[in-house]
Amino acid sequence: MKILEERILKDGVILNNEILKVDSFINHQIDVKLLRDISAYISAHFKGVNKIVTIETSGIPFALGVAQQFDDCPVVFAKKSKSAIVDENNIYTAEVKSFTRKTTSTISIDKRFLSKGDKVLIVDDFLAEGNAGLALASIIKEAGVELVGFATVIEKVFQGGRERLERQGIKVVACASIEAFIDNKPVFVEK
Amino acid sequence: MKILEERILKDGVILNNEILKVDSFINHQIDVKLLRDISAYISAHFKGVNKIVTIETSGIPFALGVAQQFDDCPVVFAKKSKSAIVDENNIYTAEVKSFTRKTTSTISIDKRFLSKGDKVLIVDDFLAEGNAGLALASIIKEAGVELVGFATVIEKVFQGGRERLERQGIKVVACASIEAFIDNKPVFVEK
Numbered sequence: 001m002k003i004l005e006e007r008i009l010k011d012g013v014i015l016n017n018e019i020l021k022v023d024s025f026i027n028h029q030i031d032v033k034l035l036r037d038i039s040a041y042i043s044a045h046f047k048g049v050n051k052i053v054t055i056e057t058s059g060i061p062f063a064l065g066v067a068q069q070f071d072d073c074p075v076v077f078a079k080k081s082k083s084a085i086v087d088e089n090n091i092y093t094a095e096v097k098s099f100t101r102k103t104t105s106t107i108s109i110d111k112r113f114l115s116k117g118d119k120v121l122i123v124d125d126f127l128a129e130g131n132a133g134l135a136l137a138s139i140i141k142e143a144g145v146e147l148v149g150f151a152t153v154i155e156k157v158f159q160g161g162r163e164r165l166e167r168q169g170i171k172v173v174a175c176a177s178i179e180a181f182i183d184n185k186p187v188f189v190e191k
Numbered sequence: 192m193k194i195l196e197e198r199i200l201k202d203g204v205i206l207n208n209e210i211l212k213v214d215s216f217i218n219h220q221i222d223v224k225l226l227r228d229i230s231a232y233i234s235a236h237f238k239g240v241n242k243i244v245t246i247e248t249s250g251i252p253f254a255l256g257v258a259q260q261f262d263d264c265p266v267v268f269a270k271k272s273k274s275a276i277v278d279e280n281n282i283y284t285a286e287v288k289s290f291t292r293k294t295t296s297t298i299s300i301d302k303r304f305l306s307k308g309d310k311v312l313i314v315d316d317f318l319a320e321g322n323a324g325l326a327l328a329s330i331i332k333e334a335g336v337e338l339v340g341f342a343t344v345i346e347k348v349f350q351g352g353r354e355r356l357e358r359q360g361i362k363v364v365a366c367a368s369i370e371a372f373i374d375n376k377p378v379f380v381e382k
Contacts, residue, residue, distance in 0.1 A: 028270065029304040032255065032263040057247040061266065064223065064252045072223040075252065079219065113220040 001041050001175040005188050007034065008154070008176060017181040026153060027058035027125050038175050039065030042123065042151040045173040049073065049121040049148050051114075053140065055096070055107055055132050056080055059124040062153055066123050076114070078107040078136060092142050094135035107135055114143035127152035127174060130161030137170060149173060157189060192232050192366040196379050198225065199345070199367060208372040217344060218249035218316055229366050230256030233314065233342040236364040240264065240312040240339050242305075244331065246287070246298055246323050247271055250315040253344055257314050267305070269298040269327060283333050285326035298326055305334035318343035318365060321352025328361060340364060348380060 013021040025031040039062065043049075049070045054063035055078040063075045091108040098105065114120070122136050133150045140147045150165055155174035162172045177189035204212040216222040230253065234240075240261045245254035246269040254266045282299040289296065305311070313327050324341050331338045341356055346365035353363045368380040 023301060024303065028267065028301055030255070030258075030266040030268075032258045032266060035255070036263065057251065057268070057270075060248065060251045061255045064221070064226070064255055067221075067223045072227065075221040075223060076219065077221075077248070079248075110214060110219055112215065 001037070003037055004034070004153070004176045007031075008178075008186055012186065014181050014184040014186065017184060020154065020156070020178070020181075020186065022154065030061050035061060035065045038062060038153055039069050041175050042066050042173060043069035045151070046121055046148055046171075048119050051076065051118045051120045052123050053078065053109070053114075053120050053136055054123050055136060058126075059132075062125055063123040066121065066151065070121075074113075076109060078109045078139070080105050080107055092139040094138045096135035097129070097131045107132075107139075109139055109143075111143070114140065114145050116145065118143075118145040119148050120145055121148045122150045123152075124150075125153045127155040127161040127165075127172070128159040130159075130164040133161065133165050133170075134168075137165070137168065154178065192228070194228055195225070195344070195367045198222075199369075199377055203377065205372050205375040205377065208375060211345065211347070211369070211372075211377065213345065221252050226252060226256045229253060229344055230260050232366050233257050233364060234260035236342070237312055237339050237362075239310050242267065242309045242311045243314050244269065244300070244305075244311050244327055245314050246327060249317075250323075253316055254314040257312065257342065261312075265304075267300060269300045269330070271296050271298055283330040285329045287326035288320070288322045298323075298330075300330055300334075302334070305331065305336050307336065309334075309336040310339050311336055312339045313341045314343075315341075316344045318346040318352040318356075318363070319350040321350075321355040324352065324356050324361075325359070328356070328359060345369065 011024050050073045052063045052067045052075045067073050067075045090111050093108045149171035151173045153175050155177045157179050178186045179189045180187045202215050241264045243254045243258045243266045258264050258266045281302050284299045340362035342364045346368045348370045369377045370380045371378045
C-alpha cells in the first residue's frame with residue numbers, strides 16, 4: 001500500500017534500527033481516514049470471512065474497520081488480563097510474548113464466541129515475530145473453526161513472523177512489509 | 192436507545208445486582224451492526240467534534256464508530272500501561288480507578304495528540320463511578336483544549352458517574368441509562 005509506506009516514511013520514527021514507532025497514526029492516535037484505506041486493502045485479499053479476531057489493544061480499531069468491509073460481521077478481541085467477571089472454565093487460552101514489551105502474557109477468548117460455521121480472519125496492527133498471530137491461531141484451531149488468514153497493517157519481515165505463520169499453512173497479508181531498517185529508515189519489500 | 196435496552200434485557204447478564212456483563216455484544220465480542228446504531232445515536236447529540244478520546248481497551252471500537260460519524264476525525268486512546276518506547280517527559284497522566292477490577296492505574300496521552308483547536312468528545316463503553324471520564328477530562332483540561340462532552344454506551348446512574356461529570360460542567364450522553372438492578376434485572380431511566 002503506497003499511501004501507508006509514504007506515511008511511515010513521513011511520520012514513523014525508528015528507534016535503534018529495530019522498533020518502529022507509528023503512534024501518531026496507528027496505535028495511540030489513529031488516522032481514521034487511513035484506517036478506511038487499510039481496511040479496504042485487507043478485505044480485498046480475503047473471501048467469505050464472517051468473524052474478525054484480534055488481540056487487545058491496538059489491533060481493535062483495524063479489526064473493526066475490516067469487519068465493516070465484511071457486512072459488519074462480529075469482532076472478537078482476545079483479552080490479555082484476567083477480568084473479575086470471567087468464568088475460567090469457559091475460555092480458550094494461549095501464551096503470547098510481546099516483542100516490544102519483552103513480557104509473556106496469557107490471552108483468552110470466551111468459548112461462546114467461536115462457533116461452528118465461523119470463518120475467521122485475524123487482524124492485528126503489527127507482525128513481528130508472529131507470537132500474537134500464532135497464539136490466536138492456536139485458539140482458533142482448538143475451537144475447531146476455520147481460519148481464513150492473518151492480516152496485519154505493518155509487517156517486519158526480517159523478524160520471521162510471516163514465515164512462522166505460513167509454515168502452518170496460514171495465508172498472510174500485510175499492507176506494508178518492511179524488509180530492513182537501514183540507518184533508521186525502513187526499506188519496503190517491493191510488491 | 193430502545194434497541195440497545197432490548198439487547199441488554201435479552202443478552203446482558205447481571206451478577207449480584209451490581210455488575211452487568213455484556214461481553215457477547217459490547218466488550219469482548221462486538222456486534223458491529225449495533226455499534227453503527229450506537230455511533231449514530233451518540234454523534235446526533237454533539238456538534239463540531241474534531242477529535243475522539245477514549246481509554247483502552249473496550250472504549251476503542253465505539254470511539255472509532257463515533258469518529259466515523261464526525262468526518263473520520265482522529266481517535267486518541269489513553270494508555271493504561273507504560274510502553275518501552277514512550278518518552279515520559281512528553282505525556283499527560285492521570286490516575287483512574289477501575290470499578291470492576293478494583294485497581295488503580297495511571298493513564299497517559301502523548302502531548303502531541305492534544306493540540307489547540309481540538310474539540311474533544313470522550314467516548315467510553317461504560318459510565319459507572321465516572322473515574323475514567325474524570326481522569327480523561329483532567330488530561331484534556333491540562334492540555335488546554337475544548338471538551339465538548341462525554342458519551343457512553345451504557346450508564347449505571349446509581350453509581351454517580353453522571354452527577355460527578357455534570358458537576359464539572361461536562362455534557363453527558365448515554366445510549367442506555369440503568370437506574371437500578373432489581374432481582375438481577377436492569378431498570379432503565381425513561382427518556
